[in-house]
Amino acid sequence: xxxxxxxxxxxxxxxxxxxxxxxxxxxxxxxxxxxxxxxxxxxxxxxxxxxxxxxxxxxxxxxxxxxxxxxxxxxxxxxxxxxxxxxxxxxxxxxxxxxxxxxxxxxxxxxxxxxxxxxxxxxxxxxxxxxxxxxxxxxxxxxxxxxxxxxxxxxxxxxxxxxxxxxxxxxxxxxxxxxxxxxxxxxxxxxxxxxxxxxxxxxxxxxxxxxxxxxxxxxxxxxxxxxxxxxxxxxxxxxxxxxxxxxxxxxxxxxxxxxxxxxxxxxxxxxxxxxxxxxxxxxxxxxxxxxxxxxxxxxxxxxxxxxxxxxxxxxxxxxxxxxxxxxxxxxxxxxxxxxxxxxxxxxxxxxxxxxxxxxxxxxxxxxxxxxxxxxxxxxxxxxxxxxxxxxxxxxxxxxxxxxxxxxxxxxxxxxxxxxxxxxxxxxxxxxxxxxxxxxxxxxxxxxxxxxxxxxxxxxxxxxxxxxxxxxxxxxxxxxxxxxxxxxxxxxxxxxxxxxxxxxxxxxxxxxxxxxxx
Numbered sequence: 001x002x003x004x005x006x007x008x009x010x011x012x013x014x015x016x017x018x019x020x021x022x023x024x025x026x027x028x029x030x031x032x033x034x035x036x037x038x039x040x041x042x043x044x045x046x047x048x049x050x051x052x053x054x055x056x057x058x059x060x061x062x063x064x065x066x067x068x069x070x071x072x073x074x075x076x077x078x079x080x081x082x083x084x085x086x087x088x089x090x091x092x093x094x095x096x097x098x099x100x101x102x103x104x105x106x107x108x109x110x111x112x113x114x115x116x117x118x119x120x121x122x123x124x125x126x127x128x129x130x131x132x133x134x135x136x137x138x139x140x141x142x143x144x145x146x147x148x149x150x151x152x153x154x155x156x157x158x159x160x161x162x163x164x165x166x167x168x169x170x171x172x173x174x175x176x177x178x179x180x181x182x183x184x185x186x187x188x189x190x191x192x193x194x195x196x197x198x199x200x201x202x203x204x205x206x207x208x209x210x211x212x213x214x215x216x217x218x219x220x221x222x223x224x225x226x227x228x229x230x231x232x233x234x235x236x237x238x239x240x241x242x243x244x245x246x247x248x249x250x251x252x253x254x255x256x257x258x259x260x261x262x263x264x265x266x267x268x269x270x271x272x273x274x275x276x277x278x279x280x281x282x283x284x285x286x287x288x289x290x291x292x293x294x295x296x297x298x299x300x301x302x303x304x305x306x307x308x309x310x311x312x313x314x315x316x317x318x319x320x321x322x323x324x325x326x327x328x329x330x331x332x333x334x335x336x337x338x339x340x341x342x343x344x345x346x347x348x349x350x351x352x353x354x355x356x357x358x359x360x361x362x363x364x365x366x367x368x369x370x371x372x373x374x375x376x377x378x379x380x381x382x383x384x385x386x387x388x389x390x391x392x393x394x395x396x397x398x399x400x401x402x403x404x405x406x407x408x409x410x411x412x413x414x415x416x417x418x419x420x421x422x423x424x425x426x427x428x429x430x431x432x433x434x435x436x437x438x439x440x441x442x443x444x445x446x447x448x449x450x451x452x453x454x455x456x457x458x459x460x461x462x463x464x465x466x467x468x469x470x471x472x473x474x475x476x477x478x479x480x481x482x483x484x485x486x487x488x489x490x491x492x493x494x495x496x497x498x499x500x501x502x503x504x505x506x507x508x509x510x511x512x513x514x515x516x517x
Contacts, residue, residue, distance in 0.1 A: 051149050053160075057141040065290070071167030072143050074174065076119055077101050079108045090176070099174055104141070112159050118146040172265070180269045182276065182285055193285055199268055201258035207400050208259050209252060209393035209424040219263060221382060226264050226357065239356035242347065242379050246367040247386030250425035253363040256386065257296055260359065267293045273303040279342030283351050291357045300362040301369040340371060347379045389424045391417040397424065401431040402440040409444045416451040420458065426450075 057069045080087060080102035087106075089098045102108055104123040109116055123141045147155050179199040205219055225241045232239040243260075245253040261268050269289050276282050289295060297303060345351060347360055362380060364370060375383070389397075391414045398404055430447050 049149055050146050051152060051155075053145045053155075055143045055145075067291075068164060069141075069143065071164045071171060072119075073101060073167070074171035075163050075167035076108060076110075076121075076143075077170065077174070079110055079119075080106070083108045099176075112162065113154065115147070115151050115154060115159075117151075117155070117159070120144045120146070177261070177265065178267050180267065180289075182269075182272055192288060193281070194269065194288055199261065201262065203255045203258035204262050205259045207396065208255060209389055209396045209427070211390060211392045218260075218382075218384065222260060222263055222359075225359070229356065232356075238348070238353040240348075240352060240358045240360060242360045242362070242381050244367075244375050244380035244383045245361060245363045245386055246383070247365070248388070248423060249365055250423035251386035251388065252424050253386050254298070256384070257294065257361055257363075260361075261294050264294075264359075265292070266359070269293055269295045271295055271297050273297060273300075273338055273343075274336055276336055276338050278337040279339060279345070282338055282342055282346050286346055286351055287354050289355065289358065291355050293357075294359045294361055296361045296363070298363045299365065300374070301364045301366050340374065344373065344379070347374075388421040389417070389427050393424055394427060397427050397431060398440075398444075401428065402443055404440050407440065407444060409441070409448065412448060413444070413451065416448065416455065420451050420455045422451065422454055 055069050055072055056066055058065055077100060080100060084102045084106050086103035087100045088103050089100055102119075102121050104121055107118060107120045109118055111117070121141070121143055123139050125139050145155070177199040178196040179201075180194040180196045182193055183195055205215055208215060229239055245256055247253065257268065260266070267290060271285065276285065286295075360380075362370075362375070367375075374380070391410075394413065394417060395405070395410075398407075427447070430450050431443055
C-alpha cells in the first residue's frame with residue numbers, strides 16, 4: 001500500500017470519528033451520554049496497559065490547597081528544568097534567582113529504580129471564565145502520573161512516598177516566603193481572600209534589642225514548638241501556639257514578629273479584623289492560610305469591640321435615637337459583625353485544627369483592655385512583655401548602629417538606663433544619624449544628653465504628680481475633717497434635744513403631782 005493511500009485512509013477515519021463525536025454530543029441525551037462515556041472508558045481500558053493517578057491543586061471543594069500537589073510541583077522542578085521544553089519562571093528565595101517549573105500541558109519523564117514514569121501538568125478553566133478580562137484563580141490545575149500496570153505496587157508503596165518526601169524538602173529549601181493581607185472586599189473575579197507581597201524583612205533575634213536571657217527563652221520556645229508535631233498529636237491538641245506581645249509603643253513588637261518569622265522560615269498573615277465582614281468570613285480566611293505561618297492581629301484592643309457590649313450599646317442608642325437608626329439604614333452602613341465568640345473559635349475552636357504548625361500573635365499597647373477570655377493560657381500560651389530599653393538591649397543597638405562592643409562611656413549609660421524609661425525606637429533614632437561620620441564617642445555623648453534630659457523630665461513629672469497628689473491628699477483630709485466636724489455638731493445637737501426632752505418630761509411630771517395634791 002502506498003504512503004498516500006495510508007494517509008488518505010487515516011484522514012477518512014479521523015473525519016468519521018469527528019463526525020460521530022459531533023452527533024454524539026448534539027443528539028444523544030445527557031443522561032445516556034454519561035453511560036456511554038463510562039462504558040467506552042471501560043472498553044478502552046481493556047486495551048490500555050497504563051494506570052493514571054491525578055493530583056488536584058485543591059481538595060475539599062477548593063477550601064484548602066492540596067499539600068501533595070505543592071510537594072509534587074517542587075519535586076518536578078529538578079527534572080522539568082532539564083527535560084521540559086516549555087517552562088515557567090518565578091522569583092526564588094532571597095529574590096536573587098529564578099525558580100523554573102514545567103508549564104501547563106507539558107510532560108516530563110522521571111526514573112525510579114529503573115522504571116520510567118511520565119508526569120503531565122494540565123489546567124482547565126470553567127466555561128464561565130473563558131472570556132474574562134481579569135486574572136482568575138479559578139483555573140483548575142492538576143498533575144497526572146502515568147505508568148505501566150505492572151509497576152502498581154512499586155509506585156503506590158514506594159515511589160509516591162519518595163516524591164512527597166523529596167518535594168517537601170525542596171519546597172522548604174527554595175520557597176519564597178510571603179507577607180499576606182486580607183482584602184477589604186472580595187472582587188468577583190478573585191477566589192482567594194488574601195493578597196501577598198514578598199516577605200523580606202531583615203530583622204533577626206541577633207539585631208533585636210532585648211535582654212539576652214529573655215531572647216534565648218523565646219527562641220528556644222519557638223524552636224521547640226516547630227519540632228513538636230508528634231507531641232501535639234500525642235496529647236490531642238492542634239499544632240498551634242499563641243503569643244501575646246504587650247508593651248508601650250516603640251518597644252519592638254512588630255520587629256519581634258519579623259524575627260520570629262525569619263527564625264522559623266514561616267510566612268506571615270497580617271489579619272485586619274475591621275475588614276472582615278462576619279464570623280463566617282473569618283473562618284474562610286483561616287482555612288486559606290498555609291501551614292508554617294504566623295497569623296498576626298496587631299493592636300487587638302483597637303481592632304474591634306469584642307467584649308460583647310457593642311451590640312447592647314448599639315441597641316440602646318437605636319432605642320433612644322430612632323433618627324440615627326433610620327439614617328444608618330438609609331446609608332447602608334456596613335459594620336463588621338465579628339464577635340468575641342467567633343474570634344475565640346478562630347483561635348482554638350474546631351476550625352483551628354484545619355492545618356498545622358501555625359503561630360497566632362496578638363499585639364497590644366494596653367493589656368488591661370483585653371477580655372480575659374481572649375488571652376487566657378491555652379489561647380495565648382506565652383505572654384511576652386516588650387518593655388523599655390535596658391542596658392543589655394542598648395548594647396545590641398550599639399553593635400548594630402555603631403559597630404562597637406564596649407566603650408568607656410558604657411558605665412555612665414548603664415546607670416542612666418536604670419533611672420530612665422526610653423524605648424528602643426527612640427534609642428535607634430538617636431543613634432542612626434550619627435553613624436555616617438563614624439564617630440562613636442560623639443554619638444554616645446549625644447545619647448547620654450538625651451537620657452539625662454529624659455531623666456530630668458521624668459523627675460519633674462514625678463514632682464508634679466507628687467504635688468498634685470499632695471494637693472489631693474490635703475483636699476481629701478480637709479473634706480474628712482469637715483465631715484467629722486459636721487457629724488460632731490449633729491451629735492451635740494442630738495444630745496441637746498434629748499436633754500430638752502428629759503427636762504420637759506420632768507416639768508410635766510411635777511405639774512401632775514401638784515394637781516393630784
